[in-house]
Structures are given as C-alpha cells and as structure tokens.
Amino acid sequence: MTVQLHAHARAFPIGGPIIEVQDISMAFGGVKALTKISFDVRKHEVRAIIGPNGAGKSSMLNVINGVYRPQEGTLRFAGEVITGITPRRAAHLGISRTFQNIALFKGMTVLDNIMAGRNLRMHANFLEVAFRLPRALREETENREAVEEIIEFLEIEHIRKTPVGRLPYGLQKRVELGRAIAAEPKVLLLDEPMAGMNIEEKQDMCRFVLDVNDHYGTTIVLIEHDMGVVMDISDRVVVLDYGKKIGDGTPDEVRANQNVIDAYLGVAH
Amino acid sequence: MAGFQFFLEVLVGGLLSGVMYALVALGFVLIYKASGVFNFAQGAMVFFAALSFVGFMELGAPFWLALPITIGLMALLGLGIERFVLRPLVNQHEITLLMATIGLTFVIEGVAQLVWGVEVRRLDLGIKDQPLPWLADNAGLFISQIDIFAAVVAAILVATLSLVFSRTKVGRALRAVADDHAAALSIGIPLKRIWALVWAISGVVALVAGMLWGARSGVQFALVFVALKALPVLIIGGFTSVPGVIVAGLIVGAAEKLAEVYIGPSVGGGIESWFPYVLAILFLLVRPEGLFGEKIIRRV
C-alpha cells in the first residue's frame, strides 16, 4: 500500500522546511538528554525520529512542542524562532501531538475527547455556553460536524459515545490520533504511535497516519524504535543514539549508513 | 528584657506544642511513605487511642496493663483499616483515598463515642502541668514540665523509629517500598505485610501522641482537629520526610504561637485557627515539594 502511495503523485508535494532544529542541547540535572541536535522537517513530509530506547527521541519531541525547554540551540517554526515556547503557544502555532503512553481524557467519551481537541476553535465563554447563546450553539454544531468527519475517517463510528477508559489499547491510540488531528494542525508529532500494538493494529495505524498526511497534507514527525514500520512510511529519517544524531536521510540512505547499522541495527529488537 | 524572656517563653511553648504536631504528623508520614495514602483519620486514631487508654484505666486497669492492651487495640485497628478500607482501594487516585480516610475519621469518632461516651476526660501520667522549677529559677522561663516530658518522649520515639528503619530488615524493606512499589514487589518484598505493619506502627504512634495531648489538655474531640493542624505541617515538611515534619512541626508550632501573641491582638485574636494553613500555602508557592521532599519532575 505504502509503495503505491509514494508511486502516485502526492496531493500535497513536499515543500520547504517548516521546523528547523539547530544545535539543540538539553540535560536533566546533569544527565545529557540531547547534544547538539540539528535537523529540519519539510512541509507535508513524513519525518521519522528513530533510535534505541533512551536515545532522546521523546525529549526531542517535547522540545519541539515546548514541554521541555532546551538549554542551548534554536528552534524555528516556519522561519520564526520559537525556542522554549510554552506548549499552549505551540498548540496555537499549529503543532499538535500524541503521547507515548496514552494521555486521553479517561472519563470522557470518544466524541468529547475529540471535541476537546478542537477547543482552540471554540471561543464562546462559559456564560454563552451556560445560556446556550447563538455563538456557543453554532460552534458546538460546526465543530461536531468536523469531529464526525474525523470519526468516520478513523472508522470509530461504533464507539462514538463510549468512555475511552473502556476501550482496548489499540482503539485508544486511534482516538488519541483523532484528538490530535481534530486541531487541524500544521505539524503532527506522534510519540511511538505503534508502541505495544500487534501487527494488524500497526498496519491500520500506518494506514491512518499516511491517510492523514495524504488527506489533510499534515506534516508528520513520528518517533518509533521499531525500525521496520517506520522505514516504509516515512520520507526521511533522523537517527538518534545517546542523545546524538548519528544519521539523517531517506530510509535507504539510513539503512546504508554504517553508524546506524552499528549503533542501532546491531541492537537486537 | 522581660519582653525578650516573654518572647522566649512563647517561642519555647510554641516549639513544644509543635512537637505534638510533629508527633501526629509522624503517623501521617509513615503511612504516606509506605502506601501513598494521606491518612486523614490519623487524628481520629490519636483521639481514639487516648480515649481507649483512659477508658481502660477507668475500668480499673493499671497503667502497665492498660498500655499494652491499648497498643494491641491500636495495632488491630491499624491492621483492620489496611485490610478493609485501603486494600480494596489500592491504586486509586490519592483524592479518593483521602476521601476514604475522611469517612474513616467519622467511623472512628462514632465508635469512640459509642464505646466511651462524649465527656472530656482527664489523663494523669503523674507529671504535673507546672513550670519546671529549675528553669524557672535559673532562666526565669516558665515552661510546663509536661511539655518537656512530651518533647523527650517524642525525641525517643523518633530516635527508635529511625533506628528501626535504618537498622532492621523490616525497616529496609519499608524504605524500599516507599521508594518504588513495583521494584519492591519484584525483589520479593511482601507489600501487603509491610503495609499492615506500618499501619500498626502508626496506630502506636497515635497512641503516644494521644496520651501526651490528653495529659496536657484533656482527652476530647478537639484532638480530631489536631489532624487538620498536621496537614500544614506535612506540607511544609514534605509528605515523605520524617526529619522534615519534625522541623516543620516546630516551625508551625512556634509560628502560630508567636503570630497569635504578637499579631493576634491587632486583628482580634484567634488567628491560630487559620494561620498555619496560610503559612503552608505561602510556603507552597515558594517550594511546592516541601522542606526535605524530593523535587517532583513530571515526565510526559
């Protein structure tokens, strides 16, 4: 499937860099998590960050959407320097993400979770909501329509009104993806979207990720430590090891890269 | 000079009542460390312990008999709570656990009333609530003997506990549990038994605290609210640090007394009731993890 996808002309051709990471370094109380990392992410591409556990992949993601603040280096989004922004600001800029261990709102239904993902598009204040004034109602319906589109897109109609807490792991991952794309982000950060999934679930997830990239033209940065999956869905791959960048390029280039082979493929998985 | 002496008196008095807070808080810390539960019922346990002790003595049991009986009783109570309230709620949100212990408070109070009645009781440990002559003569400080006694007992208790924890096998196991439940389990530490033990110990600690308080100001419901006072103490000291709560106890005790005496009059007095909390909040805003608590890093 993926082969076919790349064979066809893309609806959204890959453009110039949208995220530029320059010499980013950061440490947790002395422990170096990232050292002098530099790479860029181009518009509409699927960019993978891979590396063994503890390579600093998640930290890198957390730096990009402002959960962590790097000690050194600069981070650019669409040309503008945004080093050390707050997560909220990142969200407003159009950076959306999922988490390694699912961070859904357990007590809420699938529908509400995804609706919550669109909060940036709802401006009615609590009084308007309480008295159901026109704007509140309008926003509620408009966003519900958008959300229903996503629900259909991810094929989760049947669990629309189920509290996410009751869903199996694989579905929860899917819902979280839904919540992330509900914000209609420019860039979507996926932290190990396929972690702990069986092969069918992984294939589904791959399909959805590609569909998102293909259907909405969303730029995607995803982390995986299982190489296999990543290689065939991503356009370019960054390889980290012990917080250092040891490889960067197309899947094939990376496969050929000796450092990567030593540091990564050597590691049994 | 007299002003300063008065100040000292207030200070020391405060510190000493602080010891009481610390003593109660100690029970909290033990349980919080071991099972991550904030045992709101600790105060009620203190009250219940003291009341039972007095009760047994009134029934004619001599001190040396009433003491072990009560100890046993408190240990049982602790075990019971662990088994029937907290084990079913294991892995629940801390707020849920707190609510459960609030419920527990009511139950214990109720039982205490039912068994021992409601009227205030005197508890006589044979130590007079009079200024220590020696201090009064030499330093001109008027400080109650019982306060001193309490401080000493508290000191001994803390010392023994810390010994137990650092030297004995159980103690090490307990520390392991406190650090990391999963790890502790994986190296074969019987979590449940540890919890039970801790609850029993905290029951005993409660008894000591209860007796001292009772001896000082009579055994009555007010004791239950000592628990609330212990809350700010814990926050300042950090939920998981024994030395922390000792220090914090002293700070709170001293601070509230001084505030009462020096600031109180200007605002109509009685500020003891809320001062510790406000103190705690202010403290929180500066140092959320408490005096000796580990810094909380929230990973994503």
Add this chain to the structure above:
Amino acid sequence: MFYREAGQFRTSYGQDSQIFPLRQDRFAMLALLAVAVVVIPYIASDYWLRALLIPWLIFSLVALGQNILTGYAGQLSLGSAGFMAVGAFACYNFMLRVDGMPFLVAVVLSGLCAAGVGIAFGLPSLRIRGLYLAVATLAAQFFIVWALDKFGWFKNNDPSGVITAQPIVILGYAFNTAQEKYLIVLAIVAGLALLAKNMARGATGRAWMAVRDMDVAAEVMGLPLMRTKLQAFAISSFYCGVGGALFAFAYLGTVEPSAFTIDLSFRILFMIIIGGVGTILGSFLGAGFILLLPIFLSVLFHAVFGQTVDASLISAVELIVFGALIIIFLIVEPHGLARMWQLTKERLRLWPFPH
C-alpha cells in the same frame, strides 16, 4: 421496560446533544417539575417544606457547586461551607446597607462575592495539586469563618454574633410562608441547575474534565489550565455562595459564622461522593440522601428503642453510618447513586433483554 424508543431518532446534532434525548425522559422531567411547582406546595406540610424540601434544594445547589469543582474540574475542596458563609453574610450586608436592594440582585451579588473569594483561594491551585490544594481550601474554610466571627462589621456588630436575615421581598411581594420560600428556592435552584448542566455538556465542561483527567495533554492541546481551574473555582464558589444566601434567608433565618463548620464542608463533600461525582443528578440525590439519613436513623431508633434514646447515641451511630457509607461507596460504586440510577435505566431500556 417503559421506554418505547423506536421512532425516536435524531436528524441534527442539536437533537443528539439534548439533555433528555428520550421523549419519555423529557415527559417525566416535565411531570416532576409540574408536581414540584403545583402539587407539592399544597399537599406538603410546613414541616416537610421547612425541614426537608427547602434544605434539600439548597444543599443540592451547594453540592452542585462542590461537584463542579471536585467532580468536573477534579480540584478537591474542603472549604465549601466557607464559601456558603461568604454568600450568606454578603447577602445580609447587601440587603442591610443598600436601600431598596432587590433580593434577587443581592443573591446574585453575594454569589459573585463568593466567586471572588473562591478565585482568591483558588490561586494556589495554579501551582499545587491534589492534597496540597485541599490545604488551601481548608485555609479558606478556617480563615473565612474566623474573619466573619472576628469582625463585627459583617454582623452589623450584633452583640449576639448572630445575623437575622431580612424578609424576602420581590417586586413588592413578600415571601413569608414556607410555600412561598419553597417556591423561590425551587425556581433559583432549578434555574442554576439547568445552567450547570449546559456548561457541563458544553465546551466549558469538556475543558474542566480535560484538566481533571489529564492536565498535561489538556495544556498541550492549548487549553489554558489556569483560566480553566480558576473558572471552575469561581463558578463553584458562586453556586455555594448563592446556596449560602438561600441557606440564611430561606431556610434558617438567623445564622452565625460557626454554623459553617468544617464538618459541614465534609458533609457537602459526602453528598457528591454518595450522589455521584461529576454528575448534576448526583448532587441532588446525594444532598437528599445525606439530609434524610439522620432523620431516618432517629425515626428508626425511636421506633426501636422508644423515646428514651439519648441523642449522643444516635449522633454516634449517625457518624458511623456516614463514614461507613462513604467508604463502601468509594469501594463498591465510586460513581455513586447517579451511576446506579443510570444503570437501572439502561436495563429498563433493554428490557426484557439482559444486555
């Protein structure tokens, strides 16, 4: 069993997000309101109105406030009684010091005062969570009661330290009888409950629950944590404040600061635990339950042991039952009576099938 759902379908998202999607439920609710407004005032005795219905409604409102903060926004508060006190005394002073202050305006204003105080004590919630926050709210509880007690001005320097609520007059009509008071309370509570439900099912509620369930994720999605939390504090305190005002004006008539003890705060907390955390209905069920239990117990005891039971015995048993119930609910049905009701409803909808 009594549901006939065939043919009840939704053709718009508006219909899909109704409070009562089922015709039968809508009807039942209307019927209930009709009874409450038309029938109750005539059949209910003064005792029923004064001792049961009015306090039930008022505490439902307060529980609603507690539920918004604790149940929906996940911020534990042990100071609800304190905020009630603010409302009660604020209302008294507005009526006292502003000539011709309309009662309803005073009620709203007192709610706003409570909201203000709520925000003040909610500020720490920006940095601290869970247990730590509980302390902040305890501070509120004790500080407020202390302040109202210490400063005579709040009580118009009444030597007895007690305030006596002014008569309720709306548009020149005085609400004196139990019936009238009941009706005014009913109107206010019903109205505010509806607003609460709207918020809960709308964007506001989603924001609260998001912060409750996973604040990191909420922030990453661009939700303003601070504003959301403070908003919850403010709205919650508003409800408690209005509740307090009604408590003073429509229920007790005369109150003193010490009426709003920490013990009361706990009871309010219990109401939502037993009624159902994070549900509107639960607030009403819980309030009813906690209010009726003591009455039920004393009736029971007198029935069993005759009139000669001493009060302390009953109060002791009451304490035990309360505490035990809390623990049992937390263990067995953490979502409280509301959840039980919901489950029974599901069963009825599927009847005769089990699933």
Add this chain to the structure above:
Amino acid sequence: MFLKMPSDSASLDTFPKLLLHHASQRGARPAIREKSRGIWQTLSWQQLADKVAAIAAALQADGFQRGGHLALIGDNRPRLYAAMCAAQWLGGVAVPLYQDAAADELANPLRAADVTHVFAEDQEQVDKLLEILPQCPHIQRIVYDEDRGMRHYAQPQLISFVDFRKQGEAVLATRRDAVLAEARMGRGSEAAAMFFTSGTTGQAKGVVLTHTALIDRARAAAEMEGLNDEDVAVAYLPPAWIGQNMFSYAQPMVVGYCICCPESPETMLSDMREVGPTYFFAPPRVLESLLTDVTIRMEDASRIKRWLYAQAMTLARRVGAQVLAGDSVALGDRMAYKLCDLLIYGPLRDVLGMSRLRVAYTAGEAIGADLLMFFRSIGINLKQLYGSTETSVFVCVQPNGQVKPDTVGPAVKGVELSFTPQRELLIRSPGLFTEYHLNPEATRAAKDADGWFHTGDAGYVGDDGHLRIIDRVKDVGALSDGSLFAPKYLENKLKFFPYIKEAVAFGDGRDRVCMFVNIDLAAVGNWADRRDIAYTGYGDLATRKEVHGLIADCVAQANADLAREPTLAQSQIHRFLILHKELDADDGELTRTRKVRRGFIGERYQTLVDALYDGRKNVRIDAQVRYEDGRVGNVSADLTISDAKTFAPAQLKKVA
C-alpha cells in the same frame, strides 16, 4: 432551485414525474434518510428532486442516451437511488446489480445490457469494475459515491459523485428547461428497470419492467394496505433485488413515504430500532435470525424474567394471533394479554424496532408456522405475499385478519390466476415483465401468446380463495413407488427448526428420502455452550455425536408431522448427514437470494449422496472450501450418517 409540474394522477405514469409531483405536493417532507456521521441525514422530496435533476443533466451532458442502461452497484444509498431515478428521467433503464457479486459475476450483466454508465458505492466496487473494464467496452463513465481512498485513481472513466453532480448543476444553470423537458418526455410504456434473476438454475436473465408495470403493482398493494406519506420503511436488503426495490423505490415514489438507509449492515438492528419503521419487509431467514437472537438473549436473562417471558409466550401462542386478527377472545385472556403486552410484548416489539409497524411482509420462500405465529402473537402484523421479479412482486397478499401459515393469500386486485394440468401456476397481471433482455426464446418460454406468465411453481387455490404453493414444478418428483416427492416442502419442514439452517432433500426416483443438513451455528452453538460442550467451530460442532442426536430428534418430529399427511406420508426422511461446511453462495451452492441449488449440490457431493443410499454408517469427504479472504483450501472430514425415526401412518392415526 424549484421544480414544479402539473399533477393529475393520470399523467404520473413514470417515476421521474412522480418524483416531481411529490416535490411540489410535499416538497418539505422527508424522502430519504441515511444514518451517517451519527445522525439521520435527511433529504426532502424537493432536495431529492433537485439532486436527481442535477445528475440527469450531468448524465445527459455525458452522453447518456434515451433507452440507455445505467448500472448501480452498492448498498442502499440515497445517491444511488437518485442516480436510478436520473437514468429514468432521461428515458434510460436502471440496472441495479448485487453489491456482493464477484467481479466476473458482474461482467455478464454489464455486457448483456451494454451498460454505458455505472454508479458504484465505493473503492471496493470501483476496483471490481476496473478489473473487468476490458471485457465491458461500453462502460464510459464510473461515478463513485464515497471518495475515500480514491484520490490516487487516475483512470479517465472515474469521477466522484460530488463532482459529477456539480457538472450537472452547471448544466442546469443554463439549460434547465431542456432537462425538465426530458422528464416530461418519458412514457409509462417505456422500460424503467432491469433486474437480474439469479434463478435457481442456469444463466442469470435480465427481467425488463416498465414504469407502468412497477407503478401499477406498487399502487395496488399500497391501496390495499392504505399506505400514506406518514409511513416509514427501512432499506436494508440488496437494492438489486426486486423486493427491496419495490419497497424502497417504487412504492415510496407512488405513495410518498420516507425510506431510511442504515449506516452499515452491522448497525442494521440498532438503526432499525431508532427509525421504528411502520412498513417492513423481511425474508423468512431474517425473521429467523431475529427470533434466534431473541431466544439466545432471553436465555441469559434472570430467572424471573425468563419465567415471565415463558408465561407471556404461552399466552401469546394461545390467543395472540386472534387478538391481532381482532377475533373474539375471552375477557380474562384479553386482560392477561394486555398485561403481558405492557410487560413483555411491547418492550420486545420496541427493542426489535417494530413497535410502530403497521404492515410487515415476508416472502421469497415458505415460512415456518411457528416463526410466522411468533411475530403475529406478539402483536406484529406480519403477513405473507407471493410474487416474483417477473410479476413486479405483488401477485397474492394476505389481507389483514386472514393470515394463515400455509397460504400466501388471495390474488391482489388486477391479477388473474390459472393452473396447468401439472398444477403449474399461471399469472396474468398489469405488473408482468415485458421480456427477458436479449433473450427472446426464454421470454417466449415464460410468457405465452395470451400473456400468461408461467411461474414454474406448483400450487392450487383453496376454497378460501387463498393460493397455496407446494414447490417448483420441475422439482416436484416421485419416489420409485410413485408417491409424490416435494423436496422444497421437506427441506422447509426441517429448516423451520431453529437448529437447522439449511437442508437438501434427495429422493426423486429413489425408494426413500434422505437429506443433507446444515446446522445453525448460532443456535446449536448456544445449545452446546449450555451443555458445556467445547467446540472450535462449525466443522467441529457438525461432527459431534450430541449434535447428531439433537438433529435426529428434529427429523423424527418432522417425520411425525409428515406421517399425518396422507399424500406425503411416504416421503418421511429415512437418513441424513450433517454437512462438514455451511452451504455458501460464493461456492455456487446457494443462489444470491440463498435458495439451495439442489442439482448442483447433488453433483458436487455425489459421494455423500451415494453413501446416504448404500447404507454406510459414515463417509469420508475431501472438499475444497473458499475462505473469507478468497483463498481456497482443502478440508477432509469424516461424516457420520444417522438413521432417523420414522412412523407408519396407520400407527399414528391410532394415537391421534
């Protein structure tokens, strides 16, 4: 855009005219609802008319000719129905095809009808079409409804429904009157639709039906049942099947009632509960699975509920039917029934989504008395009808209050019945088909000079004026002793047992009757669970001794009944075996409408048939099976053959 037109009922002789009529008469009322994105998206008659007009315009611009053929492949979707009407708007013929047909199965019809334009539901259908495109040169345009996954298809024939419609709207903007004129040009005598009858034997034939035929039958039945535009029907069976088409296209067009399309086959039941249809059609197999579902779910219910249910059902069996038919029932029973209606029947009807049903039909094959009566006894007005593709469905319908298990009711207004000496039923009716497409000899064979249609069904009209069908004429055979052998009749007798899904009878020209049986996995599986019999799947269950015992009892019962009927006493079932696999349309063992193809099966499993008759106790079978994913594998199984208890007629008479 607003479309008006004069509406005197006479001039309403085509579906497009009817559509425009409704658009002007009840423009705002719902025409089609579809469960999509969580709610029932609704098209009013006006909106539907606009849509149809737009598509018609686009089709015309795209070179669709009067008399041309337009195929539809997909589930019940508003857009496909709209396309159907658009084709007729341009004087074309709509050719609905079975959406579950394999690619090569589609090729023939498409070629036979020189289809030029195809409307496909989704990627799945499009892929099939592209696969056979080379064989169907006439196809010049494929319009797809759901564009999911279609972005990368480059083929020039493809266009999305939305774009296609946009083209149409553009055309309308300039040449609206011309397009409207097209609709008015239509005549009732023109062909409206072509349905391919799978036919239990041989190559599928394209049955051509005119507007007049369909409209006349639709109206006759509608008047008989008093349908009106308040009614609601659910469209859930393949639109390529005349029955569904009649209920979800022809009749709504005539009466103006609303049809609802479920979100997906999986959600059919819950969706049906939501819409609560007032007018419903279900072939016996659907009703059967409903009943099975009810029984299974009730078995999990609490003891009290089960008891209550049992009580209610016994009462229903006793008086339910009479209550529904409006016959007199003892006051006590009437009261009891009312009570049970509140406690059990009512809720049951409701969870089945049938509490608003006024009329429910079943047809297609004979229905078991128990099954029919179950639904009637709980207050659902389920009735039988008789008809076929060639007759535009309605030939006989049971009028309210005259419902009997063994008849299909008297002839509907306008229909004449007659019989050949061989008991073959002949029909003359305004609803008859014009011809089999490009198949004159088949047409001649089926329709004689004076316009009688030879149904191929054997039957007779009882003195109550109700038609009774025994079997297919060609299937009615004789045992070697000459006594009547009606295989279908026997098979149905067995299939009426919940545990038996399919049955195939052999015996023509033989000395006795033997049978193949397919067990019902759901029912028998549940039965096994309750006896903690562990099993892996159908194959495993089918070989269990206990199961054989269970089936043997059913057969014995059937024999007992047969023994009571003089003409059939001889054809009691002597031996049977349980097939190692479920009979499957994909393997050609069933028709698309799930009728068993006796001959085919007989040849395919020759070894088994022989074993049945040479008295062996068990037989080994090596067979090919096609799995869900299309792979083909070999299974071999040892099948046990059981002898069934039979009864001597005489002996039974004494007992009776």
